Amino acid sequence: MAVVKEVLEIAEKIKNMEIRGAGKIARSAAYALQLQAEKSKATNVDEFWKEMKQAAKILFETRPTAVSLPNALRYVMHRGKIAYSSGADLEQLRFVIINAAKEFIHNSEKALERIGEFGAKRIEDGDVIMTHCHSKAAISVMKTAWEQGKDIKVIVTETRPKWQGKITAKELASYGIPVIYVVDSAARHYMKMTDKVVMGADSITVNGAVINKIGTALIALTAKEHRVWTMIAAETYKFHPETMLGQLVEIEMRDPTEVIPEDELKTWPKNIEVWNPAFDVTPPEYVDVIITERGIIPPYAAIDILREEFGWALKYTEPWED
Amino acid sequence: MAVVKEVLEIAEKIKNMEIRGAGKIARSAAYALQLQAEKSKATNVDEFWKEMKQAAKILFETRPTAVSLPNALRYVMHRGKIAYSSGADLEQLRFVIINAAKEFIHNSEKALERIGEFGAKRIEDGDVIMTHCHSKAAISVMKTAWEQGKDIKVIVTETRPKWQGKITAKELASYGIPVIYVVDSAARHYMKMTDKVVMGADSITVNGAVINKIGTALIALTAKEHRVWTMIAAETYKFHPETMLGQLVEIEMRDPTEVIPEDELKTWPKNIEVWNPAFDVTPPEYVDVIITERGIIPPYAAIDILREEFGWALKYTEPWED
Ligand SMILES: Nc1ncnc2c1ncn2[C@@H]1O[C@H](COP(=O)(O)O)[C@@H](O)[C@H]1O
Ligand SMILES: Nc1ncnc2c1ncn2[C@@H]1O[C@H](COP(=O)(O)O)[C@@H](O)[C@H]1O
Numbered sequence: 284m285a286v287v288k289e290v291l292e293i294a295e296k297i298k299n300m301e302i303r304g305a306g307k308i309a310r311s312a313a314y315a316l317q318l319q320a321e322k323s324k325a326t327n328v329d330e331f332w333k334e335m336k337q338a339a340k341i342l343f344e345t346r347p348t349a350v351s352l353p354n355a356l357r358y359v360m361h362r363g364k365i366a367y368s369s370g371a372d373l374e375q376l377r378f379v380i381i382n383a384a385k386e387f388i389h390n391s392e393k394a395l396e397r398i399g400e401f402g403a404k405r406i407e408d409g410d411v412i413m414t415h416c417h418s419k420a421a422i423s424v425m426k427t428a429w430e431q432g433k434d435i436k437v438i439v440t441e442t443r444p445k446w447q448g449k450i451t452a453k454e455l456a457s458y459g460i461p462v463i464y465v466v467d468s469a470a471r472h473y474m475k476m477t478d479k480v481v482m483g484a485d486s487i488t489v490n491g492a493v494i495n496k497i498g499t500a501l502i503a504l505t506a507k508e509h510r511v512w513t514m515i516a517a518e519t520y521k522f523h524p525e526t527m528l529g530q531l532v533e534i535e536m537r538d539p540t541e542v543i544p545e546d547e548l549k550t551w552p553k554n555i556e557v558w559n560p561a562f563d564v565t566p567p568e569y570v571d572v573i574i575t576e577r578g579i580i581p582p583y584a585a586i587d588i589l590r591e592e593f594g595w596a597l598k599y600t601e602p603w604e605d
Numbered sequence: 606m607a608v609v610k611e612v613l614e615i616a617e618k619i620k621n622m623e624i625r626g627a628g629k630i631a632r633s634a635a636y637a638l639q640l641q642a643e644k645s646k647a648t649n650v651d652e653f654w655k656e657m658k659q660a661a662k663i664l665f666e667t668r669p670t671a672v673s674l675p676n677a678l679r680y681v682m683h684r685g686k687i688a689y690s691s692g693a694d695l696e697q698l699r700f701v702i703i704n705a706a707k708e709f710i711h712n713s714e715k716a717l718e719r720i721g722e723f724g725a726k727r728i729e730d731g732d733v734i735m736t737h738c739h740s741k742a743a744i745s746v747m748k749t750a751w752e753q754g755k756d757i758k759v760i761v762t763e764t765r766p767k768w769q770g771k772i773t774a775k776e777l778a779s780y781g782i783p784v785i786y787v788v789d790s791a792a793r794h795y796m797k798m799t800d801k802v803v804m805g806a807d808s809i810t811v812n813g814a815v816i817n818k819i820g821t822a823l824i825a826l827t828a829k830e831h832r833v834w835t836m837i838a839a840e841t842y843k844f845h846p847e848t849m850l851g852q853l854v855e856i857e858m859r860d861p862t863e864v865i866p867e868d869e870l871k872t873w874p875k876n877i878e879v880w881n882p883a884f885d886v887t888p889p890e891y892v893d894v895i896i897t898e899r900g901i902i903p904p905y906a907a908i909d910i911l912r913e914e915f916g917w918a919l920k921y922t923e924p925w926e927d
Contacts (some may be wrong), residue, residue, distance in 0.1 A: 466820075471823045555775070
């Protein structure tokens with residue numbers, strides 16, 4: 284195997300979750316491909332491309348259900364594949380790969396900032412914003428608006444079962460933003476005083492459905508009922524290319540002990556089951572816009588993002604497969 | 606003061622919450638009026654009626670924001686007032702009061718059973734039911750259906766911040782009913798597998814809006830979205846007569862430490878406020894039917910219940926006032 288040791292090291296760290304968080308995983312994977320291209324000892328373009336595909340496959344298999352990780356790989360490898368297919372020589376292909384990896388990392392690092400800028404334009408002075416869970420992209424929008432001098436207030440839902448609302452509330456408060464913290468069930472009660480809803484996404488399907496923390500769909504639904512805009516802040520690598528080919532996103536079921544502590548759960552009657560879905564699906568008709576680092580799009584344009592970013596819509600093989 | 610000591614004792618117990626729970630408070634108040642009528646030493650009908658009004662006022666003032674308590678008083682005193690106004694003599698009026706109190710107590714005791722019977726007719730074999738919080742009336746519907754041999758399953762939401770879902774889950778499980786326990790945010794995610802929603806009510810307004818545990822309105826909203834029936838199980842003494850005269854129901858704001866424990870809350874930045882509303886308001890258009898002990902009604906018929914039960918709609922003074 285001619286995969287360089289740096290790739291194996293990064294793959295190991297992604298696997299054992301030393302490297303975590305959608306953005307960091309994606310950038311590390313792109314960087315691993317860059318290192319593979321830089322350090323490869325291959326003597327011809329065919330050998331070089333074969334190594335690249337091996338490296339990409341190893342990285343891909345570390346977290347088979349993630350979205351950001353394969354998307355980073357696709358970003359780089361898709362560009363490599365085009366160059367290779369059009370007859371690039373070794374040094375040309377190496378350059379394409381390195382360049383694509385750097386581009387991905389740069390875009391990804393700038394993405395949160397750009398999402399903040401684009402999203403903040405839609406936040407008005409005096410707005411009351413509701414958010415759910417902890418989303419760096421959503422926070423970037425609110426933080427940017429606040430730094431622009433817009434006097435906002437944020438209603439943060441606690442986000443059972445894992446209380447990510449606490450992290451969000453404290454982070455926003457640390458920037459000076461006034462926060463109102465409520466239980467998830469209070470979303471409709473306070474929607475009347477809400478001007479905008481800003482939430483993140485775990486992934487986005489081809490038709491603009493938003494997979495995000497359980498409870499997101501309920502909030503978007505009542506926002507729609509109130510004619511309050513729901514804005515989803517999401518980097519383009521959250522868009523889920525397999526959904527273009529019909530694949531359903533798997534909704535991760537997590538451990539019941541996140542809902543009821545193990546000691547307590549042991550004492551419960553056997554005919555109570557605790558179900559703990561991590562995500563729900565918000566249909567596109569409840570989403571006003573998706574704020575990406577490329578710009579603001581209607582959810583129905585998710586397909587445009589997917590085609591532009593990944594470009595291998597119709598005849599689908601992963602660029603690291605034959 | 607010619608109010609008998611038993612009335613004062615019951616009033617004290619309601620005040621200090623030795624007597625608690627909407628049903629029990631209501632029955633105790635009616636019983637106190639019965640005792641007043643039985644033990645009164647009044648020698649003429651005017652004196653007797655004056656004492657009755659004093660007793661009712663004392664009882665009323667123990668918990669000024671409750672709904673069931675004044676409704677019990679009104680049930681008895683309204684009937685007394687009509688008799689008194691039509692020239693009843695002392696013994697006739699005493700009989701009317703005692704009889705009305707017994708009737709109220711009897712109705713109230715039978716109410717849960719009847720709600721169970723009526724509601725269970727709308728539950729079908731194989732139904733998956735979603736419920737929220739802990740409602741004796743809602744449980745009566747599910748328990749009765751189960752005892753009729755209908756194979757049901759109940760999705761119970763945990764009901765933050767006070768976890769009443771745990772009580773409901775365990776109670777249902779103790780009857781043998783299979784329970785699925787989820788966080789409140791999962792209501793929409795599991796609405797697709799739900800056949801009926803059955804919830805209780807804290808109070809019901811003249812136009813059929815349902816005041817109930819925070820989160821009820823979100824569940825009813827998504828049930829509507831899914832064409833799943835929302836059935837509200839509520840004794841008639843939960844109907845809120847003052848709303849006939851325009852009064853808004855006050856939504857009780859409870860202590861933030863129910864949401865975040867005091868020790869933790871102390872460490873939070875000062876620009877995070879925790880808001881803890883106990884109830885929300887579900888508009889009548891999201892409610893399919895209200896199951897009362899008198900029968901099943903559309904929410905828009907709340908006014909009929911109010912007029913029949915309390916009968917003093919348009920020119921309003923409490924029957925214990927002059
Ligand atoms: N597991 C899933 N994977 C991908 N898309 C989904 C999934 N579940 C629902 N959707 C999409 O989300 C929307 C369904 O929303 P809903 O009507 O709320 O079920 C539709 O656009 C579906 O295509
Ligand atoms: N505090 C309140 N007291 C009485 N009725 C209310 C209250 N709040 C809302 N409503 C009623 O509930 C419905 C409003 O539902 P919504 O559109 O959800 O606010 C209307 O029928 C109002 O008349």
